Amino acid sequence: MDLKPGQEVLNFNLIKRSKPVEVEGVPLARGTAENWSLLQAFAARPDDLLICTYPKAGTTWIQEIVDMLQQGGDPQKCARAPIYKRMPYIDLFLPKPMTSGLEDAEAMPSPRTLKTHLPVQLLPPSFWEQNCKVIYVARNAKDNAVSYFHFHRMNPIMPEPGNWDQFLEDFLDGKVSGGSWFDHVCGWWDAKDRHPVLYLFYEDMKEDPDREIQKVARFLGIDLTEPVLKRIVQHTAFESMKANPMTNYSTIPSSFLDQNVSNFMRKGTVGDWKEHFTVAQSERLDEVCARELGGSDLTFRMQL
Ligand code: A3P
Numbered sequence: 001m002d003l004k005p006g007q008e009v010l011n012f013n014l015i016k017r018s019k020p021v022e023v024e025g026v027p028l029a030r031g032t033a034e035n036w037s038l039l040q041a042f043a044a045r046p047d048d049l050l051i052c053t054y055p056k057a058g059t060t061w062i063q064e065i066v067d068m069l070q071q072g073g074d075p076q077k078c079a080r081a082p083i084y085k086r087m088p089y090i091d092l093f094l095p096k097p098m099t100s101g102l103e104d105a106e107a108m109p110s111p112r113t114l115k116t117h118l119p120v121q122l123l124p125p126s127f128w129e130q131n132c133k134v135i136y137v138a139r140n141a142k143d144n145a146v147s148y149f150h151f152h153r154m155n156p157i158m159p160e161p162g163n164w165d166q167f168l169e170d171f172l173d174g175k176v177s178g179g180s181w182f183d184h185v186c187g188w189w190d191a192k193d194r195h196p197v198l199y200l201f202y203e204d205m206k207e208d209p210d211r212e213i214q215k216v217a218r219f220l221g222i223d224l225t226e227p228v229l230k231r232i233v234q235h236t237a238f239e240s241m242k243a244n245p246m247t248n249y250s251t252i253p254s255s256f257l258d259q260n261v262s263n264f265m266r267k268g269t270v271g272d273w274k275e276h277f278t279v280a281q282s283e284r285l286d287e288v289c290a291r292e293l294g295g296s297d298l299t300f301r302m303q304l
Contacts, residue, residue, distance in 0.1 A: 015095065015256065019159050026119055026179035029157070031093030035100065039091060042102060044126040047111040049220070050134045051087065054184040055117050055177070056147035057139035058202040060264075062216075063087050064236050064247050066113055066135065069217055073228035075235050079244075082251045089115040090124075094157070117178050120187035131196065135216065138185045139202035140300040142273035142285055145171045145181070147266065149276070152176075154261040164276055172288055182292035189298045203270050203301045209233045238268035271303040 020027030023036055032039065044050075051066065053059040063083050071077035080086070088104035105114055116123070127134070139147075145168060152161035158177065161167040167176075174180030192199045198219040205212045213232055217224040234240060241247040242265035249257050249264040257264060277285070293299070 015157050017156055017158065017160055020175075020177040024122060026122060026183075027175060027177055028091070028122075028179075029093075029177050031095075031100075032091045035093045035102070039102060040124050042090060042105070042124040042126060044124065044130045044132050045110050045112065046130045046132065048127070048130065048132045049111070049113045050127060050132055051113065051115045051137075052123075052134055052188065053117060053137045054139070054144060054181050056151055057144055058137045058205065059115060059117075060247055060249075061202075061205065061236060061238075061241065062135060062137045062200065063113075063115065064241060065213055065216060065232060066220070068232040068235055069213070069220060069222050069224070070113070073231045073235075075231070078235070079246050081246070082249070083247050084249075084252075087113045087115050089117075091116050091118055119179055119184045120191045128195065133219065134188075134191075134195065134197045135200065135219070136188045136192070136197055137200045137202060137205070138188070138298075138300070140270070140273075140302050141181050141289060142277060142282065142302055143202070143270060145285075146273050146276045148176065150262040150266055151264075154258045154264075156256070156258070165281075168277075168281060168285075172285065182288070186293065186296055186298060189296060201300070203304060206270050207304055209236070238265065241265060242268070270301070273302070 018030045021030050021033035022028070023033050049066070051059065051063055053062070060083055063086075064078065067078050067083070067086055068075070078086075085104070088108065089101040090105050092101040094100065101115070105112060148171065149161055149164055149167045152158040152167065170176050171181065174183065178184065188197065189199060191197050198216065200212060200215065210229060210233055213229060213236075214224060242263070245251055247265075250259065254260065273282075289300070
């Protein structure tokens with residue numbers, strides 16, 4: 001996404017809330033669905049690294065961690081551009097004249113780190129053909145749903161979320177953009193046994209960032225010294241990223257992301273769902289989780 005000075009007003013007029021459009025049974029943002037064949041034809045390169053998440057699972061956080069690792073722990077190098085320019089979001093298509101994430105990726109020299117929210121079965125096949133490394137971050141369904149609700153409120157390209165009760169129904173029914181949270185986390189969980197996928201959990205990252213950053217470094221074949229690790233932990237802590245204009249999305253005009261409605265860096269905790277869920281909603285989600293995840297060894301922590 002490339003915004004030029006003066007484009008904001010023009011483009012805001014083109015941004016409209018619109019319902020997701022189904023692609024192979026999965027509701028996706030209208031722009032993604034309309035550019036589906038382009039996206040499927042995307043040519044991944046063997047040294048591409050792909051960061052994948054269900055929306056609001058901690059994408060920006062893992063992106064900044066990865067960039068810090070790639071830049072030898074130098075925050076100045078990570079400040080070269082906002083995170084969405086450093087790592088194009090390949091399934092994001094905004095109205096012209098803004099460039100799409102796909103175009104940004106194509107224009108980028110290797111090695112590239114790219115971002116996607118696609119469920120595993122919809123990933124452009126070239127990523128598998130090129131055996132690209134993937135880092136996946138999953139977050140417990142309750143916190144993920146709450147974060148996604150607030151993101152709908154502040155982002156005028158998302159569908160109207162309605163109130164929390166209505167949004168939670170849509171989330172549980174898999175009717176939100178990105179489709180079913182359950183299918184997403186399970187699909188990528190299975191994929192890790194067949195492909196080079198590092199599967200991380202938001203809750204683990206909160207619990208012990210040093211340990212999880214070391215996992216990422218090993219996966220990327222990066223040697224990490226103790227001082228660099230400490231710097232990365234400090235630089236990617238929630239409060240640091242909230243204050244950093246290169247990660248907090250404050251460089252996007254408020255007509256696109258209205259941080260007066262809700263901050264992009266909102267709470268950054270495990271367990272904020274307790275402020276939103278009724279007991280009945282919580283029990284219902286637990287039941288759906290038990291049913292949908294029952295057949296797999298994938299488990300989530302709802303609190304630390
Ligand atoms: P909350 O809305 O619960 O606060 P994404 O980057 O996938 O859009 O996810 C955004 C969510 O990750 C938000 O969750 C945001 O606050 C949280 N987040 C971003 N950076 C974080 C960090 N460094 N530590 C913890 N949480 C972070």
